Amino acid sequence: MHQSKRFQARAGRDINKDSYIREWPETGLILFHSPCDPLPQIRVHAGRVVELDGTPEAQFDILDRFIARRAIDPAVAEAAMAMDSREIARMLVDITTPRAEIVRLFSGLTPAKIMQVVDCLNVVEMMMALQKMRARRTPSNQAHVTNKKENPALLAADAAEAVERGFAELETTVGVARYAPFNAMAVLVGSQTGRGTALTQCAVEESLGLRLALLGLTTYAETLSVYGTAQAFHDGDDSPWSKAFLASAYASRGIKVRFTSGTGSEALMGHSEGKSMIYLEARCLMAIKGAGSQGVQNGSISCIALPESLPGGVRGVLAENLIAELLDLELASGNDAMASHSQIRKAAKLMLQFLPGTDFIFSGYSSMPREDNLFGGGNFDAEDLDDYNVLQRDMLADGGLRPVREAEVLAVRRRAAGAIQAVFDELGLPPIGTEEVEAAVAARSSADMPDRDVVADLEAAERFLREGRDGVDVIRALARRGFADIAEKILAIQRLRVSGDYLQTSSVVLPGPRVLSAVNDPNEYRGPGTGYQLSAERLREIADLPQAPDPRTIGQAGAAGESLHLEETGAAAPGTDRREIVVAVGPAFGSALDSTLLGLPHRQVLQALVEGIEREQMKARVIKIYATSDCGFIGHAGACLSGSGISIGIQSKGTTVIHRQDLEPLNNLELFPQAPNLTLESYRVIGRNAAKYAKGEPVLPVPIQIDNMARLKYIVKTTILHLRETEQVRPDKPAQELRYA
Amino acid sequence: MPEYPLAEKSPEILKTPSGLAFAEITLDAVLEGKVRMEDLRVTAEALELQAQVADAAGRRQLGENLRRAAELVVVPEEQILKIYQALRPGRASRAELLGLAAELEREFGARRCAELIREAAG
Known part of the structure; x- marks a missing residue:
């Protein structure tokens, strides 16, 4: 229990639901520089690495052996290792040092040296380096597409929407492993439904994963996990050689592969050997490079909350992303698993990858609500998509997505769900009903979907595999049932396999289909004006939020639905009646504009002010000021014409002031700057107060409400209404006496 | 090229x-x-x-x-999966791995894959 109510309030905040601990190096709970980490060192003898970070060849563990043999270039190693770490670190942020030179140097560094180099950089420098070192020039993004009910119509619809929104890769998985062929097929069909295209995968056990790819139901794989110690590798039931062999196996069938690693996994498995997370991750990444993988997903992935519990955890995760790029690997930079309860912390962490841009900013953005995310992730999900689009627009940063219109999304979802319905029917699989298709079109989550016959589905899925059905059956089914366009696109992406084009580093497939990779779209960032630039077309796309109207349509007269009839009866002369209060209105009041910011009709506002004045047995005299649109000057001009010396100045947007002749124009008796807080009753009280000032009675100022969001909500409309008022200013036109009805 | x-x-x-x-x-x-x-x-x-x-x-x-x-x-899936399994920890003896490597090299001329398997065998 806190004594301080403020401490108590903070204790309940989301940020305090996250876990924080101090470092414990002996168990690997430290990001950089554990006392158990070796010092950087290498010895090359006869073109062979014979000592690595202080370990002689005879004592190499499996990772040392694999890294020494396959990852390090002995021809570069000794010279690169002799360089000062800080000097190398400076090259990373030096725009005159080309990316290729850095890649060459890093091909000769050891894990301990790599850790030392990246630890010389602060977060901003790491972001600069990340921008420069990304393999592919154009950044992109990957989505998760799953649902709890494993409903094929919903999977297809979600896949179609994800591609429509710009995701370049879709990853699905299974709750029940036997669903795998159907889930893979539904996502495949959805991925080729709209105007875009994407590579797809289904995360399952390795041999089933390979089988799905061979059947043409998926086009890439991402499940090849690597660990930074021999024992963790062993517990992961693999070795660097088994993974390297598997990578070649996938490539031999034309399937893109990306490995997986990430800080924290070794500590979590109890096999860190007391080494720091970044040192171990450097080992993982070098093993991945040695295996000949084109790329990796890292950024702690499912362990993210563990490094984040430690000092420098988020920086460390950025450092591991950077190491992947320094080793010239395609990078899918995490951001998939839940990283915080706090929206502030989550967004701050995302910026580290989002602003520099990576090959895939997310290795799984939850394109559906997170309750349907079978990966257990969903750090950012379907409901954050508008936030994400706004962030792109704010920063003019390409996060790989585009804003979409609802009608467009509904159309593509309906077509995808209809297509998978047809495929199921054509292949004799358990039927997908029309109501199921319609539910998938509009669904928020699988809770909106009817239940399917799970037993029948699973039996059918097993039969599907047993009978050797494959992607060509899907293509034929689609073509026969009026979905030839989708069939063509699936065939086109399968046909690319024959070329092996998407086996190159950082490949994505663009409509056409055209392969874009680090080979034909290399990142050649060399400072401002180089590297990836938003094209004019892409800039327009990012800027085009459906919720952003043309400002010219805001604040047009006629909005009030009732009009005020004002008649100008000539130039206003100074008054002589001590009982008169001038109501001085702005130049657009009741003419170019007819209601306030809040939409209160000018007619009712004026009535309320007059009522208030008259309730105090004073007389209202209405005058229009043409010389200015400023509230203080309007009020002061009114006061100068007022017989009592008191006036109420009101702008058309509703901002009001009570003024007195002898005050400076920008001083006042009372100012009501927050028009959104003013109701008709407020205007009545303002009228009464003005009258009381004139009578010399004591006045209780109108209570001010604080609405912190008022400016945020209304500043755009305020600006536009004020603009319209200022357009009506006639500097030489004297104030006009008004008759109103 | x-x-x-x-x-x-x-x-x-x-x-x-x-x-x-x-x-x-x-x-x-x-x-x-x-x-x-x-x-x-x-x-x-x-x-x-x-x-x-x-x-x-x-x-x-x-x-x-x-x-x-x-x-x-040209290597059949079954054989690929068999080799992958053998390369996983504790699955195959050194001699068995060397045997698989030799077989792969002999039957399919897979020199590089054989080298990888031999390297794994230690």
Whole structure:
């Protein structure tokens, strides 16, 4: 229990639901520089690495052996290792040092040296380096597409929407492993439904994963996990050689592969050997490079909350992303698993990858609500998509997505769900009903979907595999049932396999289909004006939020639905009646504009002010000021014409002031700057107060409400209404006496 | 070296494992049963070209992986999975691994894959 109510309030905040601990190096709970980490060192003898970070060849563990043999270039190693770490670190942020030179140097560094180099950089420098070192020039993004009910119509619809929104890769998985062929097929069909295209995968056990790819139901794989110690590798039931062999196996069938690693996994498995997370991750990444993988997903992935519990955890995760790029690997930079309860912390962490841009900013953005995310992730999900689009627009940063219109999304979802319905029917699989298709079109989550016959589905899925059905059956089914366009696109992406084009580093497939990779779209960032630039077309796309109207349509007269009839009866002369209060209105009041910011009709506002004045047995005299649109000057001009010396100045947007002749124009008796807080009753009280000032009675100022969001909500409309008022200013036109009805 | 991407820039040099030209892979051909799933695979020749592309981009290890892949094109899935299993921890003795390597090299000329397996055997 806190004594301080403020401490108590903070204790309940989301940020305090996250876990924080101090470092414990002996168990690997430290990001950089554990006392158990070796010092950087290498010895090359006869073109062979014979000592690595202080370990002689005879004592190499499996990772040392694999890294020494396959990852390090002995021809570069000794010279690169002799360089000062800080000097190398400076090259990373030096725009005159080309990316290729850095890649060459890093091909000769050891894990301990790599850790030392990246630890010389602060977060901003790491972001600069990340921008420069990304393999592919154009950044992109990957989505998760799953649902709890494993409903094929919903999977297809979600896949179609994800591609429509710009995701370049879709990853699905299974709750029940036997669903795998159907889930893979539904996502495949959805991925080729709209105007875009994407590579797809289904995360399952390795041999089933390979089988799905061979059947043409998926086009890439991402499940090849690597660990930074021999024992963790062993517990992961693999070795660097088994993974390297598997990578070649996938490539031999034309399937893109990306490995997986990430800080924290070794500590979590109890096999860190007391080494720091970044040192171990450097080992993982070098093993991945040695295996000949084109790329990796890292950024702690499912362990993210563990490094984040430690000092420098988020920086460390950025450092591991950077190491992947320094080793010239395609990078899918995490951001998939839940990283915080706090929206502030989550967004701050995302910026580290989002602003520099990576090959895939997310290795799984939850394109559906997170309750349907079978990966257990969903750090950012379907409901954050508008936030994400706004962030792109704010920063003019390409996060790989585009804003979409609802009608467009509904159309593509309906077509995808209809297509998978047809495929199921054509292949004799358990039927997908029309109501199921319609539910998938509009669904928020699988809770909106009817239940399917799970037993029948699973039996059918097993039969599907047993009978050797494959992607060509899907293509034929689609073509026969009026979905030839989708069939063509699936065939086109399968046909690319024959070329092996998407086996190159950082490949994505663009409509056409055209392969874009680090080979034909290399990142050649060399400072401002180089590297990836938003094209004019892409800039327009990012800027085009459906919720952003043309400002010219805001604040047009006629909005009030009732009009005020004002008649100008000539130039206003100074008054002589001590009982008169001038109501001085702005130049657009009741003419170019007819209601306030809040939409209160000018007619009712004026009535309320007059009522208030008259309730105090004073007389209202209405005058229009043409010389200015400023509230203080309007009020002061009114006061100068007022017989009592008191006036109420009101702008058309509703901002009001009570003024007195002898005050400076920008001083006042009372100012009501927050028009959104003013109701008709407020205007009545303002009228009464003005009258009381004139009578010399004591006045209780109108209570001010604080609405912190008022400016945020209304500043755009305020600006536009004020603009319209200022357009009506006639500097030489004297104030006009008004008759109103 | 052919221009990359091959499918876009040099489709005329691409063939399916069954010898169909890249341009012959059409929806009509699929519907007529002329193109089957087995045709939609990469060939050893294409993988060798991709390995050259990777090498030229300075990606030695990726090139090596693609050349291992080229060796595996003709190796049946069952045998691939058997070797993968054997390479996992505690599955096979050193002698068994060396035997698999020899078999792979003898039957399929898979020199690089054999070397990888021998390296794993220690």
